[in-house]
Amino acid sequence: MRRTLVVLTGSAIALACASVAAQQVSLPMKEGSVRFAVIGDSGTGGGAQRKVAERIAAVHKTYPFEFVLMLGDNLYGSEGDGDYAAKFEKPYKPLLDAGVKFYAALGNHDDPSQRLYKPFNMNGERFYTFKAPRGSARFYALDSNYMQKEQLDWLAKELASSDSDWKIAFFHHPLYSSGEKHGSDQSLREQVEPLFIKNGVDVVFTGHEHFYERLKPQNGIHHIILGSSAKLRRGNIGQSGMTAKGFDEGFTFMIVEIIGDELHFQTISGRLDEKR
Numbered sequence: 001m002r003r004t005l006v007v008l009t010g011s012a013i014a015l016a017c018a019s020v021a022a023q024q025v026s027l028p029m030k031e032g033s034v035r036f037a038v039i040g041d042s043g044t045g046g047g048a049q050r051k052v053a054e055r056i057a058a059v060h061k062t063y064p065f066e067f068v069l070m071l072g073d074n075l076y077g078s079e080g081d082g083d084y085a086a087k088f089e090k091p092y093k094p095l096l097d098a099g100v101k102f103y104a105a106l107g108n109h110d111d112p113s114q115r116l117y118k119p120f121n122m123n124g125e126r127f128y129t130f131k132a133p134r135g136s137a138r139f140y141a142l143d144s145n146y147m148q149k150e151q152l153d154w155l156a157k158e159l160a161s162s163d164s165d166w167k168i169a170f171f172h173h174p175l176y177s178s179g180e181k182h183g184s185d186q187s188l189r190e191q192v193e194p195l196f197i198k199n200g201v202d203v204v205f206t207g208h209e210h211f212y213e214r215l216k217p218q219n220g221i222h223h224i225i226l227g228s229s230a231k232l233r234r235g236n237i238g239q240s241g242m243t244a245k246g247f248d249e250g251f252t253f254m255i256v257e258i259i260g261d262e263l264h265f266q267t268i269s270g271r272l273d274e275k276r
Contacts, residue, residue: 004261004262004263005203005222005262005263005265024062025059025062025063025255025266026266027063027255027256027257027264027265027266028257028259028264029063029257030257030259032134032135033134033135033257033258033259034066034132034133034134034135034137034166034256034257034258034259035063035064035065035066035255035256035257035258036065036066036067036068036069036132036255036256037056037059037060037065037067037068037069037253037254037255037256038068038069038071038170038205038224038226038253038254038255038256039052039056039068039069039070039071039226039229039253039254040070040071040072040073040172040205040206040207040208040225040226040227040228040229041071041072041073041107041207041208041210041227041228041229041230041231042070042073042074042229042230043073043074043075043076043087043088043109043230044076044087044230044231045076045083045086045087045091046230048230048231048232048251049087049091049229049230050091051251052229052230052251052253053091053092053095055253055268056068056092056095056253057092057094057095059255059268060094060095060098060100063255064098065100065255065256066100066101066133067100067101067102067103067132067133068092068095068100068101068102068103069103069105069139069170069205070102070103070104070105070120071105071107071170071171071172071205071206071207071208071226071227072104072105072106072107072108072109072110072144072171072172072207072208073107073108073109073110073172073207073208073227073231074087074088074104074106074107074110074114074120075087075088075109075110075111075114076109077109079110079111079113079114084117088102088119089119096119101121102119102120102121103120103121103122103130103139103141103170104120104121104122104141105141105142105143105144105170105171105172106126106143106144106145106172107145107172107207107208108145108172108173108208112126112143122141126143126146126151127140127141127142127143127151127154127155128141129141129158129162131164132258135165135166135258136164136165136166137164137165137166137167137168137258138162138164138166138167138168139168139169139170140155140158140159140167140168140169140170140201141169141170141171142155142169142170142171142192143171144171144172144173144185144188144206145172145173147188147191147192152191152192152195155192155195156195156199159195159196159198159199159200159201160199162199165261166202166203166258166263167199167200167201167202168201168202168203168204168205169192169196169201169203169204169205170204170205170206171204171205171206172206172207172208173185173188173206173208174206174207174208174209174223174225175188175189175192175193175204175206175218175223176189176215176218176223176242177206177208177209177213177215177225177242178213178215178237178238178239178240178242178243178246179209179211179213179225179233179236179237179238180236180237180238181209181210181233181236182208182209183238193219193221196219196221197219197220197221201221202221202222202263203221203222203223203224203263204221204222204223204224205224205226206223206224206225206226206227207225207226207227208225208227209225209227209233209236210227210228210231210232210233210236210248211225211227211228211232211233211236211237211246211247211248211252212224212225212226212227212228212245212246212247212248212252212267212269213225213237213243213245213246213247214243214244214245214246214267215242215243215244216242216243216244218242224254224265226252226253226254226267228247228248228250228251228252229251229252229253230251232248232249232250232251233248234248234249235248235249236248245267247267247269250269251269252267252268252269253267253268254266254267254268255268
């Protein structure tokens, strides 16, 4: 049975504000729900990342989510110890100090050695799965850079063996996209979409495109692109007819809540006077 996505409006929050009023977070915040955030293409270490990270931390105070999905390009450029600190540990320190866990997928700018970095919770693997701390939702992190037989066989086995009510995949390259820079990854789609359809995947989160786009359901699956948590490609969403909602004029992140058969989400956006 396909699950229901509930889109919450009124989600524009100015990233430069000092605080976020409680009423600006529109999620139900029901006891026992699954709560998480989503960021993508975040690891620049620059001002935009820091501003967005501050806003995420502010939202966490009124909406205490338990974990964050990272959609790849977690560290741009060099990846020494100082880079992990500047591009991850320092920006998200308030969240890490609060016990929020981050689950990373690898992007095209990421070295596979990131899988060994404990705060990314990849357990040394390029692809992995985990279950939400409560409720019935399972998440599948894929390495969309190298979609080989080993990973496809693993994915088929893991999806088929799961009895979770929600199956949510997250990785870097979008199967469907209206982006003029990259667009849909049709080769990847041919490899993984049949497995998603066969095994009842409900939602797919991806990055790579430096904007936010919620696609119209494709073969019964909801696809959301969020690659603008630190980088932005303004005016890049084309007229494909696939877009349910798009935003390429500001930086974004998402907060999500799963309650039974409903997935509620709010996309928080804002403009910054930052260089692209």
